Amino acid sequence: MTVEGTYRAAIGHDRSHVIHPFSQLATTEIAPDDMYVGGAGCYLEDARGNRLFDANAGLWCVNVGYGRDEVVEAIREQAARMSYGQIFARNANLPSAELSARIARLAPEGLNRVFLGTGGSIANETAIRTVHHYFRLQGRDSKRLVLSVDQSYHGSTYLAASLTFSGNYHETFHVVDVVHELRSPYPYRAPDGLEGDLFVDYLVDDLERLITRLGADDIACFILEPVLGAGGVIVPPEGYHARMVEVCRANDIFVIADEVVTGFGRLGYFLAAEPVFGMQADLITLGKGISSGYQPLSATVVSDRIHDVISASEDPDRIYAHGFTHSGHPVCCAAGLANIDIIQREDLCGHVTRVGARFQARLRDLSGSSLVGEVRGLGFMAAVELVANRDTKALFPPEVGISGRVEAYCREEGLIVRPLRQHIILSPPLIMTAEEGDWVVGVIERSLDRVESDLRSGGLL
Numbered sequence: 001m002t003v004e005g006t007y008r009a010a011i012g013h014d015r016s017h018v019i020h021p022f023s024q025l026a027t028t029e030i031a032p033d034d035m036y037v038g039g040a041g042c043y044l045e046d047a048r049g050n051r052l053f054d055a056n057a058g059l060w061c062v063n064v065g066y067g068r069d070e071v072v073e074a075i076r077e078q079a080a081r082m083s084y085g086q087i088f089a090r091n092a093n094l095p096s097a098e099l100s101a102r103i104a105r106l107a108p109e110g111l112n113r114v115f116l117g118t119g120g121s122i123a124n125e126t127a128i129r130t131v132h133h134y135f136r137l138q139g140r141d142s143k144r145l146v147l148s149v150d151q152s153y154h155g156s157t158y159l160a161a162s163l164t165f166s167g168n169y170h171e172t173f174h175v176v177d178v179v180h181e182l183r184s185p186y187p188y189r190a191p192d193g194l195e196g197d198l199f200v201d202y203l204v205d206d207l208e209r210l211i212t213r214l215g216a217d218d219i220a221c222f223i224l225e226p227v228l229g230a231g232g233v234i235v236p237p238e239g240y241h242a243r244m245v246e247v248c249r250a251n252d253i254f255v256i257a258d259e260v261v262t263g264f265g266r267l268g269y270f271l272a273a274e275p276v277f278g279m280q281a282d283l284i285t286l287g288k289g290i291s292s293g294y295q296p297l298s299a300t301v302v303s304d305r306i307h308d309v310i311s312a313s314e315d316p317d318r319i320y321a322h323g324f325t326h327s328g329h330p331v332c333c334a335a336g337l338a339n340i341d342i343i344q345r346e347d348l349c350g351h352v353t354r355v356g357a358r359f360q361a362r363l364r365d366l367s368g369s370s371l372v373g374e375v376r377g378l379g380f381m382a383a384v385e386l387v388a389n390r391d392t393k394a395l396f397p398p399e400v401g402i403s404g405r406v407e408a409y410c411r412e413e414g415l416i417v418r419p420l421r422q423h424i425i426l427s428p429p430l431i432m433t434a435e436e437g438d439w440v441v442g443v444i445e446r447s448l449d450r451v452e453s454d455l456r457s458g459g460l461l
């Protein structure tokens with residue numbers, strides 16, 4: 001039987017029963033090369049037996065690569081010893097205690113308390129609910145609004161989706177009305193002529209105006225990804241993070257750094273907000289690379305200042321009424337610990353800093369293509385923004401499916417990239433070598449050339 005035949009039944013079940021997240025349900029129909037059946041290092045294997053380099057690390061998450069024995073063994077060992085252990089109220093388990101201490105050690109000074117969850121959306125929900133609880137306990141119930149920037153992505157639960165201003169989130173589903181939108185720190189698409197400090201001034205002014213309009217007494221917090229991932233790997237202009245934090249501080253607005261993507265080595269640091277961008281946050285949310293996707297795991301790191309207040313109340317009606325069946329799940333935490341061990345032992349942060357510099361430089365060479373508006377990114381996180389006209393920055397109409405065309409050609413050469421609207425997104429496993437990075441760029445270069453020539457011959461360019 002062919003490899004493909006072995007998986008035929010599963011493909012049929014998928015077509016009949018699986019609701020695929022973020023998909024066009026009317027047209028999504030899984031084929032054998034959409035069904036992955038194995039993974040090792042940076043590579044996935046599909047049901048046809050093709051070996052493909054996964055330059056997305058799944059969904060920005062398989063930081064240490066697929067199939068690492070050490071993580072697999074940690075999961076097995078913990079599941080055998082104690083497969084489940086809840087941590088509500090006065091219940092505890094060893095891996096969740098150890099992991100919380102490890103995360104606190106990696107976090108900036110003054111952030112020592114950790115709430116464990118099972119995904120980035122949950123981590124962000126937790127951050128907002130914790131801030132709300134803080135202000136309630138202080139009798140400042142009106143402080144409940146949340147500020148978030150255009151092009152951000154914070155997840156897919158109701159509240160996390162409401163924090164999100166990218167794609168058609170706000171049109172597709174109803175959203176929670178506590179969230180207000182700020183302008184995006186998107187230098188490539190900044191309003192006419194605004195660059196550098198002038199653009200930062202404009203963005204800070206937007207924040208100050210919104211605070212004036214809503215009233216600082218009604219605003220609880222501001223949430224920001226240090227680099228906006230799903231929005232198109234948008235790297236805000238220099239000085240932006242620190243200036244925004246300064247205004248928030250002056251108005252008693254807490255700052256949440258959503259490091260679900262940027263954490264755990266992707267930018268060359270365990271946590272990047274403060275060392276890379278000078279963004280001093282009151283809460284930091286983590287997910288994805290925290291377990292390299294081996295188990296569902298997330299963390300919300302909370303400042304001592306906030307924790308001092310939420311832990312001071314002895315009122316039985318004001319307990320910290322927040323938590324999940326799988327909070328602090330021992331098997332997930334064991335995976336997280338083994339994952340951190342690998343990142344530290346193999347110095348993957350140092351590796352990302354070194355190889356990332358070359359990878360980013362090589363990627364910039366793609367700017368020569370007439371389809372490329374901008375190449376941007378840092379470390380092992382990058383986007384190639386595709387445009388129909390480099391002077392006007394006009395986009396191709398959606399029906400051209402520009403990023404999908406590039407993706408399809410990359411795949412023919414054994415490379416998985418992520419097409420996201422007008423972007424090709426790259427977030428490879430942190431173990432990618434310099435040579436593999438060069439190969440990835442070469443494949444994209446050839447794919448861009450092929451798409452360009454298709455578009456020309458089709459009269460679309």
Ligand SMILES: Cc1ncc(COP(=O)(O)O)c(C=O)c1O
Pocket residue numbers: 059118119120121122124153154155156225229230258259260261287288
């Ligand atoms: C920055 C950021 N925050 C939060 C999330 C949500 O994480 P999850 O899908 O694990 O809930 C994502 C997911 O892509 C993300 O990119």
